[in-house]
Amino acid sequence: MPSTPSALILASTSRYRRALLERLGVPFTALAPACDEDALKDPRLAPQALAEFLAEAKATSIARQTLHCDAVVIGSDQLAAVEVAGTWTVLGKPGTAAKAVDQLALLSGRAHVLITAMVVARGTERWRHTDVTRLTMRRLDRAALERYVAADQPLDCAGAYKLECRGVALFESIDSADASAITGLPLLALTRILAGLGYAIP
Numbered sequence: 001m002p003s004t005p006s007a008l009i010l011a012s013t014s015r016y017r018r019a020l021l022e023r024l025g026v027p028f029t030a031l032a033p034a035c036d037e038d039a040l041k042d043p044r045l046a047p048q049a050l051a052e053f054l055a056e057a058k059a060t061s062i063a064r065q066t067l068h069c070d071a072v073v074i075g076s077d078q079l080a081a082v083e084v085a086g087t088w089t090v091l092g093k094p095g096t097a098a099k100a101v102d103q104l105a106l107l108s109g110r111a112h113v114l115i116t117a118m119v120v121a122r123g124t125e126r127w128r129h130t131d132v133t134r135l136t137m138r139r140l141d142r143a144a145l146e147r148y149v150a151a152d153q154p155l156d157c158a159g160a161y162k163l164e165c166r167g168v169a170l171f172e173s174i175d176s177a178d179a180s181a182i183t184g185l186p187l188l189a190l191t192r193i194l195a196g197l198g199y200a201i202p
Contacts, residue, residue: 009068009071010030011075012074013032014156020180031062035057037054046088055077056075059119092158096155100160104140116131116185131178133182134176138171148170152166164183
């Protein structure tokens with residue numbers, strides 16, 4: 001069995017991802033990725049390709065640093081995407097209540113995908129996994145969406161909803177292989193990868 005790496009680093013400042021990784025019981029450090037995520041977003045990329053590209057950029061930005069060259073680094077990116085009239089629209093974190101309501105209004109009565117891409121890096125080695133959840137939202141009027149946003153404040157969530165809170169009431173159906181991926185980090189795949197790298201889980 002491979003020896004346990006000296007450090008495990010989560011390349012994220014997300015409180016949701018930190019809480020998810022803590023569930024595995026493995027000590028880790030959370031660091032902000034050393035890359036400009038907004039500058040790296042390429043509108044020519046399909047939604048899944050974009051999420052995967054950003055997840056790798058985050059992991060690589062930490063893994064290539066001399067200080068962390070022997071560490072195992074986890075990078076992840078999440079976005080929601082909805083297809084309307086044959087064109088995909090990517091939804092990231094809304095940032096404001098008004099933008100959150102606008103995102104939800106676009107999703108209302110439609111199916112969309114929530115894409116969670118993850119890259120685990122050690123030196124030049126890479127382990128990749130992408131989880132795609134399909135969700136169908138109930139048709140809701142703007143007043144209902146405004147009430148929801150006021151209640152959950154999902155301003156830092158792709159798609160502007162929190163399924164672990166009141167956001168679950170927005171949906172008719174949710175098709176997911178890993179519920180933890182919806183919150184921001186696919187723990188089923190991550191557990192398999194880390195166990196293969198020598199971490200004792202559980």
